[in-house]
Amino acid sequence: MTTAVVGVxxxxxxxxxxxxxxxxxxxxxxxxxxxxxxxxxxxDYFDKVGFERWQKIYGETDEVNKVQLDxxxxxxxxxxxxxxxxxxxxxxxxxxxxxxxxxxLAIPLAHRGAGVSASDISASMIGEAETRxxxxxxxxxxxxxVAPKFEALGLExxxxxxxxxxxIDVMIHYPDDRVAAMVGHLAxxxxxxxxxxxxxxxxxxxxxxxxxxLFPGPSKATRAYLHDEGEVEEALEKAGFRVTxxxxxxxxxxxxxxxxxxxx
Numbered sequence: 001m002t003t004a005v006v007g008v009x010x011x012x013x014x015x016x017x018x019x020x021x022x023x024x025x026x027x028x029x030x031x032x033x034x035x036x037x038x039x040x041x042x043x044d045y046f047d048k049v050g051f052e053r054w055q056k057i058y059g060e061t062d063e064v065n066k067v068q069l070d071x072x073x074x075x076x077x078x079x080x081x082x083x084x085x086x087x088x089x090x091x092x093x094x095x096x097x098x099x100x101x102x103x104x105l106a107i108p109l110a111h112r113g114a115g116v117s118a119s120d121i122s123a124s125m126i127g128e129a130e131t132r133x134x135x136x137x138x139x140x141x142x143x144x145x146v147a148p149k150f151e152a153l154g155l156e157x158x159x160x161x162x163x164x165x166x167x168i169d170v171m172i173h174y175p176d177d178r179v180a181a182m183v184g185h186l187a188x189x190x191x192x193x194x195x196x197x198x199x200x201x202x203x204x205x206x207x208x209x210x211x212x213x214l215f216p217g218p219s220k221a222t223r224a225y226l227h228d229e230g231e232v233e234e235a236l237e238k239a240g241f242r243v244t245x246x247x248x249x250x251x252x253x254x255x256x257x258x259x260x261x262x263x264x
Contacts, residue, residue, distance in 0.1 A: 055128055058102045067253050074254025075169060078197055079104050081247050082166065085195070085260055090114035091145065096162040096189050098155050099170030103129030106148060111141050116148035117160065123152035155182055158189060165190040169256055171198035171232075172224050179227060180235040187239030187263075194241050194261040200248075201226035205255055229257055240264050 057068045057075075064072065082105060087093075091113035097106040098119055106118035106129060120126040130150040137143050155167065165186050174182055187194055199205060205226055233243055241261035249256045 055102060055125075058104055070251050070253045074249055074251040074256065075104065077251075078168060078249045078256050078258060079108075081249065081258060082168065082195055082197075082260075083108055085245065086112070086164070088112060093164065094162040095164045095166065096158060096160065098158050098165065098167045098186060098189075100129055100150075101125050101169075103132050103150075105166060105168055107133050107136060110144050110148040111136070113142075113144050114164075115144065115146040117151070117158075117162065118148055119151045119153040119158055121152070121154045126150050126152050156185055158185070160189060161191055162189055163191055164193045164195065166195045168195070168197045168258075171196065171227060175225050176227065176231070179232065180238070183232065183235040184239045187236070187241055190241075190263065192263055194236070194263075195258070196232070196236075196261070197249075197256045197258040198232060199224070199226045199255055200257045201228045232259070236261050 053068075056064050057072045086109070089112065090109060092115075093113070094115045094117070095106075095109050096117045096119075097109065100106045100118035100120050102125055103118060106116050110116045110133065118126065118129055120129070127150070133148060133150070155170065167186055171179060171182070183196070186196070236243065236259070240263055242264050243259050244262050245260040247258045249258065
């Protein structure tokens, strides 16, 4: 028993050390070409080397390793849960899917009849989403009354007013000091419902993230931020929304807390 306790303590201490030695130098070097502009750094990543990686992860190709396949399956589980929360018939409803990536959520919502505004900071990613949507229509999928709009926009650049605003697995690219403003902006676009997902900050997930950062590859994300669930919920409340439903998706390498919120 004593040995087991010591072993667990040692693992915890090692994990804490890993978390504290965050690879800030690597992150800083990746922003040198953009003059320290973090948003521009993320845009460059997803327009270039990161696009190939995430296009495969969010696609159907078999050319993925076990980690990439696990992330693909985890992300799809999150999308499926959100689709379960929304009506099958969304005729007449408007949706802003901010940070839409390659359209894993935006495209099914368009097929349900919603008027979708899909955007992503990366022109490559949102261009792929539009291509996939057009291919789905060509293959016989139902087209909505209003064709979806695909635009290369950062979250802060999104405008308009929508019944539903979604932002899925995007907050991981936002440091803590930008989350409240980002949540506030997304909330200002929604008349009724806001759905967000993020990687929650726990010791276990912090250790897992740090271990992954010890083995950086050229196509890995520029950075990955975990967020305290209480702080995210506090930002939502300040923006006039209350959490009405929450779920967690967790696989071996993917973890995402999903919050459904209604305007108070």
